[in-house]
Amino acid sequence: MPGFFEKNRSVIAVLVLFLILFWLVTIQVKAGRFTVLEKPVLAVSGFFERIITGTYRGIASIGSRYILLVRTERENRRLAGEVGQLRLESQITNELLAENERLRAALDFKKLHPPSSVMVQIIGKDASLSSSTMTVNKGSLAGIDRDLAVITPDGVVGRVQAVLPGSARVQLLTDPGSTIAVRVQRNREEGLLEGKLDRCALKYVSYYVDIQEGDLLVTSGLDGIYPKGLPVATVTKVRKHEASSFQTVYADPVVKLSRIEEALVFKK
Amino acid sequence: MKLWVYVIIFLLLLPLQASLFGPLSLGGIAPDLGLAVLYCIGLLTGPVEAAFAGIALGLLQDLGSGSLIGFSGLTLGIIGLFIGFLGRRVLDIQSPSNSIFIGLFGIAGSVLAALFLELTYGSVPLLGLFLVRMVPRAVTTALAGYGILRLVTDKHVLALIRRRELQKEL
Numbered sequence: 126m127p128g129f130f131e132k133n134r135s136v137i138a139v140l141v142l143f144l145i146l147f148w149l150v151t152i153q154v155k156a157g158r159f160t161v162l163e164k165p166v167l168a169v170s171g172f173f174e175r176i177i178t179g180t181y182r183g184i185a186s187i188g189s190r191y192i193l194l195v196r197t198e199r200e201n202r203r204l205a206g207e208v209g210q211l212r213l214e215s216q217i218t219n220e221l222l223a224e225n226e227r228l229r230a231a232l233d234f235k236k237l238h239p240p241s242s243v244m245v246q247i248i249g250k251d252a253s254l255s256s257s258t259m260t261v262n263k264g265s266l267a268g269i270d271r272d273l274a275v276i277t278p279d280g281v282v283g284r285v286q287a288v289l290p291g292s293a294r295v296q297l298l299t300d301p302g303s304t305i306a307v308r309v310q311r312n313r314e315e316g317l318l319e320g321k322l323d324r325c326a327l328k329y330v331s332y333y334v335d336i337q338e339g340d341l342l343v344t345s346g347l348d349g350i351y352p353k354g355l356p357v358a359t360v361t362k363v364r365k366h367e368a369s370s371f372q373t374v375y376a377d378p379v380v381k382l383s384r385i386e387e388a389l390v391f392k393k
Numbered sequence: 394m395k396l397w398v399y400v401i402i403f404l405l406l407l408p409l410q411a412s413l414f415g416p417l418s419l420g421g422i423a424p425d426l427g428l429a430v431l432y433c434i435g436l437l438t439g440p441v442e443a444a445f446a447g448i449a450l451g452l453l454q455d456l457g458s459g460s461l462i463g464f465s466g467l468t469l470g471i472i473g474l475f476i477g478f479l480g481r482r483v484l485d486i487q488s489p490s491n492s493i494f495i496g497l498f499g500i501a502g503s504v505l506a507a508l509f510l511e512l513t514y515g516s517v518p519l520l521g522l523f524l525v526r527m528v529p530r531a532v533t534t535a536l537a538g539y540g541i542l543r544l545v546t547d548k549h550v551l552a553l554i555r556r557r558e559l560q561k562e563l
Contacts, residue, residue: 135441142448143470149463154513159462166456173408249411250423255506256460260411286459294459301514302459319514322507323526326516373516 158302163287171260171292174249206244209278213389216278220343220354242389243267245275248292257297257322261388264289272350274391280356280379281305281344282388293390297382298357299325306347307357309340318342318357318376325358327374336363336374352391403450406430407457422529425499427454429538431473432495433545436486440477447473468505472498486546489539496535503527 130137153159245267249260263269265288275282275295283303286296296303303320307327312335317328330336340360346353358376365372410426427450435443451466458465476498483491504527511517 139441139444139448139470139474142445143467146448146463146467146470150461150467153461153463158460163456163459166453169404170407170411170457173405174412177408177412249408251411251458253454253458253460253465253506255464255510256458258459296459300459301510301517321514321517322510322522324518324521375518 160287164289167260167287167292167294168289170249171289174260175262175292178248212278213276216280216356217352217354224354241392242276243269243392244387245269245293245390246387247385255301257300257303257320257382258283258286259295259297259385261293261295261390262291263390264291264293266290268392269293269390273393274351274355275388276355276391277380277385277388279381280358281351282380282382282385284350285390295388298378299323299382304328304348305351305357306345307342308345309336309360310343311337311340315345315347316342316374321375324361325376325378327360327376330372330374332365332370332372334372336360336372338363341379342376399446399449402430403453406450407453411457422526422533424533424537425502425530426534426537427451427469428472428499428502428534429495429541431469432476432491432498432538433542435473435476436480436483436491436542437545438477439480440474443473443477443480444470445473447471464506464509468502471505472502487543491542492535492539495538495542496531499531499534500527503530 149159243263245261245263247259248262251258261269261275269285269288271285271288273285275284281298283295283297283300285293287294298305298318298320299322300320301322305318306315307318308315314330314334314336316330318325319328327336327342338360341356342358342360344351344353344355344357351357356379358378360374360376362375363372364374406426410423431443431447431450434446438446447469448466451464451469452462454460454465454469455462479494504523507517507519507522507527511519
């Protein structure tokens with residue numbers, strides 16, 4: 126018997142490791158994921174990502190940035206940023222106007238200021254199927270903290286999950302661990318939007334709630350992370366099951382997550 | 394293979410996957426570089442070493458991506474083990490049929506991950522994911538993996554590895 130263990134030491138070690146990993150995963154499913162060693166890996170990975178992305182973008186921009194009309198492109202970028210900011214402000218304003226009308230009836234209104242934000246560049250995207258995250262090029266030195274909302278002028282991208290001085294990891298709204306408090310813009314019905322990898326699903330929606338395909342879901346602000354009224358997702362599929370008291374609602378993010386290059390981090 | 398070679402490969406692999414394949418992906422679909430490299434390791438080494446390599450690579454992916462720690466380690470470890478077993482039966486290491494196996498392992502890994510997520514979080518659109526994400530990803534991984542396999546099993550590289558092994562034995 127000892128000879129058997131001696132002979133198959135490596136195989137046994139692999140099997141034991143598998144069991145340990147399985148045990149680790151089951152613990153995290155119940156108690157939440159461990160964050161140990163997360164920052165050192167993010168630091169090393171972020172360092173190389175910055176170099177690789179910088180080199181890639183540097184090469185890619187040689188043609189467009191220096192050979193082809195340097196000033197025009199610079200101006201274009203400035204204007205594009207401005208347009209994005211204006212679109213964002215316009216969306217917030219639309220939501221505020223709708224809210225204002227409701228509040229006016231009760232003769233109670235409050236002055237809202239758009240929160241300050243930090244512009245970040247995406248330097249890396251996670252490729253694993255079990256999660257959806259990306260790395261951005263700014264961190265705590267730029268005032269970024271955990272659980273801050275990350276958005277683009279089109280809508281919500283996700284929230285900051287881990288922060289280092291020079292970079293941060295963003296959990297996208299399609300990540301299975303992501304939950305956002307939302308509201309149907311048309312009729313103000315509330316719900317919790319969960320990530321389902323390439324799309325999202327609205328959780329615990331009663332059978333009798335009126336939700337239609339094409340409805341826009343906006344942040345309700347109830348989770349304390351996302352400012353109120355930002356577009357999040359559009360309802361793409363509604364299924365009602367006779368046997369269940371809930372309906373299944375799927376929604377696609379309004380932001381094309383695979384095409385983002387820059388985003389804004391909202392400071393609280 | 395030596396430990397430091399694995400450390401360098403894995404440390405470079407994660408950021409390369411995240412940064413280079415992000416912008417170069419088509420419609421958000423990028424090849425799984427980790428699986429492609431693991432396939433090469435499995436074929437060149439054996440089941441046990443490939444399983445260890447898969448576990449290490451998966452754990453790094455988990456730490457870097459913010460998913461449940463150990464999940465990718467377990468998945469890639471199991472896949473590495475099977476690739477290693479397959480490697481013992483592969484006669485022509487440069488055969489294009491390897492790309493089919495890489496694709497199949499890619500789909501197997503994705504299906505494992507999706508089933509786990511379905512069990513844990515529920516209402517994961519499995520069929521949609523299979524058609525829109527798993528299959529295209531497996532195809533791109535198969536192509537990238539076959540390219541890497543051709544590169545590392547180039548006659549000159551293999552001759553170099555064999556020469557070093559012979560020197561070690563002598």
